[in-house]
Amino acid sequence: MKNAEQKPLFESGNELAAYAAKQINYHVMGYYPITPSTQIAEYLDQMGADGAHTIALMPAEGEHSAAGICYGAAAGGGRVFNATSANGLLYALEQLPVQSGTRMPMVLNIACRTVSGPLSIKGDHSDVMYTLNTGWIILFAESPQEVYDCNICALRIAEQVRLPVIVAFDGFFTSHQKRNCYVFKDDQTVRDFLGPCKEQFGVLDPAHPVTVGSYMNEPDIINNKYQLHLAMEESRTAIPAVFAAYEQLSGRRLRTLKAYCCEDAEVLLFVLGSAYLTARAAVDRLRGEGKRVGVFTLGVLRPFPADEVAQVCRNAKTVLVADRQDSYGARGGNMSLEIRAALQKSGATVRVISRIYGLGGRDFYEKDALDLFSLGYDENTPDFDYIGKNEGDTHFTPKPYFAPITEKKASGLITCTEENGKVLVKGATVRETLARPKRLAPGHGACPGCGIPVNVNLLLRGIEGNVVLLFQTGCGMVVTTGYPKTAFKVPYVHNLFQNGAATLAGLSKMYHQRQARGELPAGEITFVMVSGDGGLDIGMGSAIGTALRGDPVILFEYDNGGYMNTGYQLSYSTPLGAKSATSHLGEVSVGKGFFHKDMPRIMAATGMPYVATAAESDPNDFIRKAAKAQHYAKSHGTAYIKCLSACPLNWGDRPNTERRVIAAAVDSCYFPLYEVEQGITTLTYDPEQKGKRIPVEAWLKMMGRTRHLCEERYESVRQALQGEVDRRFERLKIEAAHPKL
Amino acid sequence: MNDRYSDEKMHNGAAVTLPCVNENGCYEMRLESIGGLGANLCGKLLGELGATYLGLNAAAFSSYGSEKRGSPVKSFVRYSTRGSEILHNSPVERPHLLALFHGALAGVLPVTAGVGENCALVINTSATPDQMRHELRLHAGQIYCVNALQLALESKSRANMVMLGAIVRAAGFIPLEAVKSLITDTLGKKYPAMLENNLKGLTLGYEAVESKEFSPDEKYAYVPYREVRSKWGYATAPIGGANPHYGSTVSNDLSPSREGFIPLFLPEKCIHCGLCDSTCPDMVFQFTRGEYRGRSAMMNRGLDYHHCKGCLRCVDVCPTEALVAGKEAEHRDKKWFVRNKDLIVENIDFEPAGADASVTGEAYLDEKRVDGGLM
Numbered sequence A: 001m002k003n004a005e006q007k008p009l010f011e012s013g014n015e016l017a018a019y020a021a022k023q024i025n026y027h028v029m030g031y032y033p034i035t036p037s038t039q040i041a042e043y044l045d046q047m048g049a050d051g052a053h054t055i056a057l058m059p060a061e062g063e064h065s066a067a068g069i070c071y072g073a074a075a076g077g078g079r080v081f082n083a084t085s086a087n088g089l090l091y092a093l094e095q096l097p098v099q100s101g102t103r104m105p106m107v108l109n110i111a112c113r114t115v116s117g118p119l120s121i122k123g124d125h126s127d128v129m130y131t132l133n134t135g136w137i138i139l140f141a142e143s144p145q146e147v148y149d150c151n152i153c154a155l156r157i158a159e160q161v162r163l164p165v166i167v168a169f170d171g172f173f174t175s176h177q178k179r180n181c182y183v184f185k186d187d188q189t190v191r192d193f194l195g196p197c198k199e200q201f202g203v204l205d206p207a208h209p210v211t212v213g214s215y216m217n218e219p220d221i222i223n224n225k226y227q228l229h230l231a232m233e234e235s236r237t238a239i240p241a242v243f244a245a246y247e248q249l250s251g252r253r254l255r256t257l258k259a260y261c262c263e264d265a266e267v268l269l270f271v272l273g274s275a276y277l278t279a280r281a282a283v284d285r286l287r288g289e290g291k292r293v294g295v296f297t298l299g300v301l302r303p304f305p306a307d308e309v310a311q312v313c314r315n316a317k318t319v320l321v322a323d324r325q326d327s328y329g330a331r332g333g334n335m336s337l338e339i340r341a342a343l344q345k346s347g348a349t350v351r352v353i354s355r356i357y358g359l360g361g362r363d364f365y366e367k368d369a370l371d372l373f374s375l376g377y378d379e380n381t382p383d384f385d386y387i388g389k390n391e392g393d394t395h396f397t398p399k400p401y402f403a404p405i406t407e408k409k410a411s412g413l414i415t416c417t418e419e420n421g422k423v424l425v426k427g428a429t430v431r432e433t434l435a436r437p438k439r440l441a442p443g444h445g446a447c448p449g450c451g452i453p454v455n456v457n458l459l460l461r462g463i464e465g466n467v468v469l470l471f472q473t474g475c476g477m478v479v480t481t482g483y484p485k486t487a488f489k490v491p492y493v494h495n496l497f498q499n500g501a502a503t504l505a506g507l508s509k510m511y512h513q514r515q516a517r518g519e520l521p522a523g524e525i526t527f528v529m530v531s532g533d534g535g536l537d538i539g540m541g542s543a544i545g546t547a548l549r550g551d552p553v554i555l556f557e558y559d560n561g562g563y564m565n566t567g568y569q570l571s572y573s574t575p576l577g578a579k580s581a582t583s584h585l586g587e588v589s590v591g592k593g594f595f596h597k598d599m600p601r602i603m604a605a606t607g608m609p610y611v612a613t614a615a616e617s618d619p620n621d622f623i624r625k626a627a628k629a630q631h632y633a634k635s636h637g638t639a640y641i642k643c644l645s646a647c648p649l650n651w652g653d654r655p656n657t658e659r660r661v662i663a664a665a666v667d668s669c670y671f672p673l674y675e676v677e678q679g680i681t682t683l684t685y686d687p688e689q690k691g692k693r694i695p696v697e698a699w700l701k702m703m704g705r706t707r708h709l710c711e712e713r714y715e716s717v718r719q720a721l722q723g724e725v726d727r728r729f730e731r732l733k734i735e736a737a738h739p740k741l
Numbered sequence B: 001m002n003d004r005y006s007d008e009k010m011h012n013g014a015a016v017t018l019p020c021v022n023e024n025g026c027y028e029m030r031l032e033s034i035g036g037l038g039a040n041l042c043g044k045l046l047g048e049l050g051a052t053y054l055g056l057n058a059a060a061f062s063s064y065g066s067e068k069r070g071s072p073v074k075s076f077v078r079y080s081t082r083g084s085e086i087l088h089n090s091p092v093e094r095p096h097l098l099a100l101f102h103g104a105l106a107g108v109l110p111v112t113a114g115v116g117e118n119c120a121l122v123i124n125t126s127a128t129p130d131q132m133r134h135e136l137r138l139h140a141g142q143i144y145c146v147n148a149l150q151l152a153l154e155s156k157s158r159a160n161m162v163m164l165g166a167i168v169r170a171a172g173f174i175p176l177e178a179v180k181s182l183i184t185d186t187l188g189k190k191y192p193a194m195l196e197n198n199l200k201g202l203t204l205g206y207e208a209v210e211s212k213e214f215s216p217d218e219k220y221a222y223v224p225y226r227e228v229r230s231k232w233g234y235a236t237a238p239i240g241g242a243n244p245h246y247g248s249t250v251s252n253d254l255s256p257s258r259e260g261f262i263p264l265f266l267p268e269k270c271i272h273c274g275l276c277d278s279t280c281p282d283m284v285f286q287f288t289r290g291e292y293r294g295r296s297a298m299m300n301r302g303l304d305y306h307h308c309k310g311c312l313r314c315v316d317v318c319p320t321e322a323l324v325a326g327k328e329a330e331h332r333d334k335k336w337f338v339r340n341k342d343l344i345v346e347n348i349d350f351e352p353a354g355a356d357a358s359v360t361g362e363a364y365l366d367e368k369r370v371d372g373g374l375m
Helices: A013-024 A038-051 A063-075 A086-092 A096-100 A144-161 A187-193 A223-251 A276-289 A307-313 A334-346 A367-378 A452-463 A500-516 A540-549 A599-604 A617-634 A653-669 A694-701 A714-739 B039-052 B127-137 B148-155 B159-171 B175-184 B192-206 B277-278 B313-315 B363-371
Strands: A006-010 A028-031 A054-059 A080-084 A109-114 A137-141 A165-170 A178-185 A257-260 A267-270 A292-297 A301-302 A319-323 A349-356 A385-386 A415-419 A422-425 A466-472 A491-496 A524-530 A556-561 A609-612 A639-644 A673-677 A681-687 B027-032 B056-062 B074-080 B097-100 B121-123 B141-146 B209-215 B261-265 B285-292 B295-303 B323-327
Touching: A006 A013, A006 A038, A006 B039, A013 A038, A013 A080, A013 A144, A013 A165, A013 A178, A013 A187, A013 A524, A028 A038, A028 A063, A038 A054, A038 A080, A038 B097, A038 B209, A054 A165, A054 A452, A063 A080, A063 A086, A096 A223, A109 A500, A144 A165, A144 A178, A144 A187, A144 A223, A144 A609, A165 B141, A178 A223, A178 B039, A187 A223, A223 B209, A257 A276, A257 B192, A267 A367, A267 B127, A276 A292, A276 A367, A276 B097, A292 A307, A292 A367, A292 A653, A307 A367, A319 A334, A319 A367, A319 A639, A334 A349, A349 A367, A452 A524, A452 A609, A452 A617, A452 A639, A452 B277, A466 A500, A491 A500, A500 A524, A524 A617, A540 A556, A540 A673, A556 A617, A599 A609, A599 A639, A599 A673, A609 A617, A617 A673, A617 A681, A617 B159, A639 A653, A653 A694, A653 B313, A681 A714, A694 A714, B027 B039, B027 B159, B027 B313, B039 B056, B039 B074, B039 B159, B039 B175, B097 B159, B121 B127, B121 B159, B127 B141, B141 B159, B148 B159, B148 B192, B159 B192, B159 B277, B261 B295, B277 B285, B277 B313
Parallel strands: A028 A054, A028 A080, A080 A109, A109 A165, A137 A165, A267 A292, A267 A319, A319 A349, A349 A385, A466 A491, A466 A524, A524 A556, A556 A639, A609 A639, B027 B097, B097 B121, B121 B141
Antiparallel strands: A006 A178, A137 A301, A178 B056, A257 A292, A415 A422, A609 A673, A673 A681, B027 B074, B056 B074, B141 B209, B261 B323, B285 B295
């Protein structure tokens, strides 16, 4: 059979995953951005904006929900796609066995990345190994070309054995590296290879009602799981058959196990992913020196090809298994453990040495492969170790640059008194708080003109005494704590994107517990959570929970209107119509498709004692609100402040103009300044009263991300946004005028 | 249909011959830059050039997570002939061609690490090859100087287009016509209005290089490429990644983040209102207690320029024009440079650094950068 017509491209793994998805034209992709897999959704959005596919891209508010969208869509009988990495995968992990256990095929791409913490965005295999027990078939691609090929085969395998399939590949090394590659010239070639989508159960077929997701205990669940096991066993023949059919079509053969110079080798190396290619270069070099070495890798991790592993190792004296992750305490990464088990089962007496390498994206050089091979010839080398670790400089004791900020030094500038349910603040101005020591040190890595440190500093100016900070993942966290340095001069904790408020609640509770037990001295610490970059999309549940419990903490949101830490994808607070990497402009797309989230209103609905919005364009008001938040957190419960935070890089404006841009957002009433104090709303600045109200267009035209909305062809979008801004502001004015609201 | 995929850009002519390759059969390039200068895009263009216009195998990737404005960025390109597979995925250690997109690039490891006598160096600078060799303490190599910023202004193009032209010239084996086709097919389709200027910038870069060869004359030692290791290792670092060295970013010298402008301070005009301090993201202003108009007040004593990234927010909010924008080159001795008032150490061993790195998405950034404005 003649191969189908193909065309050459020069693309990365992420681009090719997206390209395959476009050619398949999946029905639905539920996703949530996380480095390094984000580009897959970005490229699909870009192509979709120009009408290259009709996939419904659904940006969830977190990976757990993204997986939920995918599950629901799969239950609807169509074709479903997703991509994620690292902690995003782990956040979605609970949904994976649901998907496989109820036998809903779909394809999930994993651009493999280090699992936090400490947080690293770089590539290793610590995330994908968590999926070994989920009942998903797992393909592993070594190159961008294989990412493309695997993505097409994956769906056919999935639909054939009724199991979901993961396509995993190295984050960055494969996801971001551009290589020569081939794709099918005609999308129809791919669609013909897959055939029509045949559904098993028709949840969308009222004529044949079916219950998906039974409540099932003993004696039945074991049968369900045995069915899943049988499907995995079936895939042992189905996968090579699909690979063979794909070879007929493409001329390229995917393999469950790939071996290079293994036939007569006495020392074998196993590595997974892009390192396999580098190791082949080392094999060539050593073969040139007459050493009998070889390397092998797996293209399929589930079902685990144990027989093939045993077969390829049958003549070797030593097998060196290098894992890019560790199963801590097991003395080997997961591949090492599985290969050992496979060899034991086959009765082989080969010596197996396990090594951990390349964690957190540490590069794998040819020299590393050569070093590994040399271990194979070393009789005395330990069975298990890490390579590439660094002892450090034993003479290094860093000297403090600053004296700690004592409670006394940070106090005495502002006083708050409560009268008739209102808090009166004295001393909360820029001038009067100039003496407040800065809790942040300079030298952090935020972009020039970034609003985050500006807003954090304004907030902290209003806060007296000891402060403990918690940042959720985001730009603010990344640019301040790049190891081995930190910009924080006060105690600080990071926790992941969705969990900051709860973490801080636990921390503050421990403080009060230990004080109550006499373990810590009397005194006060103000606990502040800082989140932005969409952190109160994915972290909204945790923030609401904290507010409902009334934990004595301040929740501070810097709203920069997008996921800026991952390169500006839309968040729920991105303005309607704004451009982002997941809301492109195009022939069939007009930027972000829904209104900005009204987070202060959501928080106010919890009945928390203090909710406020603040803007750097009115710094005195900002400091005053911070002081009130501290007062309420101390005496009444949780306080929440949200500010609009400028992002020159992604808003597309000049760094020096940011305070004016923020002022325009306030004057246009896109971001009105108000507070809700024990349920009573006060408008703290009314641009109409001051004669300063401007149309929202005047703000939109200041930023590259929204400037297009001022063109005539986007008039309806602009008007919709203006209408929503007007509606929200009218409601606010009514609430502010009413004595009980 | 999106033009990045709709088009075939098959190379029609014969494959080029690589002038030299390393032991793995590869011709290797390393581009060193700071975010915002377009080195990442330039690297991708070079990769695409090799893959689809020169009949080669190509690989292109960047030092990941380094997309912020002002942060150091490395971009790597490998070429091999079609019969020879590119197996390496690690950074380019010993380049055949090194391009420096910025005259004063910072880093613990010198940007010229791994540069030997057979390397071509393309440098964006107004200086001469002799001056640059001295400044870079270069062991050996052929230096090609090009004033990319100036030529970008002249051609109303961007520095990376000019650099691309100079790189093609220095590489020696790439036909300029192939690059013109690439630019026309890619950027030209996306941004037709800028095509003419981009081609002009490319050609100017190709033509305007000043070149000189330096043999290894023992003046400066060869610096091998190596991994930068931290002083805190597994035997010395506090467990759990905890960092007790609070406020230690103060030892970063962020001057390399600046793009030519700084705020100048005219203290006689200052009313010590503190608005500058309220808008500065980088805690540059040093206020201490003093007496202003007969009353005790916090007074602005000056700026610690180590941490100023040149955003000029302060100039924008100053109500009395006590802060004005100036060209840094005209104010080498910054009169109101005062040290951070809170430091308790005598000396700091400053580490030159750009703004840190975390933005990793590229689709949106590419689009915006080509749109222009950043140069």
